[in-house]
Amino acid sequence: MKILVICAIAGMAISGVAEARGSNSVRGHIRSNGVYVAPHVRTNPNSTKLDNWSTRGNVNPYNGRTGTVDPYRPSSSNPYGSPYNNRRSSPY
Known part of the structure; x- marks a missing residue:
């Protein structure tokens, strides 16, 4: 149980670092030409x-x-x- 908690905290810390470095989440959407774009993470412009x-x-x-x-x-x-x-x- 202790290891599970440590892993969960480490995962949140790593994702927090990625967010702090200038990334954001993009929702899935359909482009004007009908192509579906899956949800993904990208760097900020x-x-x-x-x-x-x-x-x-x-x-x-x-x-x-x-x-x-x-x-x-x-x-x-x-x-x-x-x-x-x-x-x-x-x-x-």
């Missing part, structure tokens, strides 16, 4: 793509998947890429 779980170099703490998205590639909504995410040129 901000001005950078570097801290998203799907970005290359990051790991999603909820499912263990490694990110594959190149944060520097321009997108359709921002064809020039984000100034916060542009690679810096070497001074040499």
Whole structure:
């Protein structure tokens, strides 16, 4: 019984850390094109793509998947890429 209580407290602490790091829950919904999106957890929106779980170099703490998205590639909504995410040129 003691171990069960300790595990429950540890689980709440871990989920609290994930929430404090800037994530939120998304309810399941149907998109305008009729596709169902299952409930999931995502990072809060901000001005950078570097801290998203799907970005290359990051790991999603909820499912263990490694990110594959190149944060520097321009997108359709921002064809020039984000100034916060542009690679810096070497001074040499």
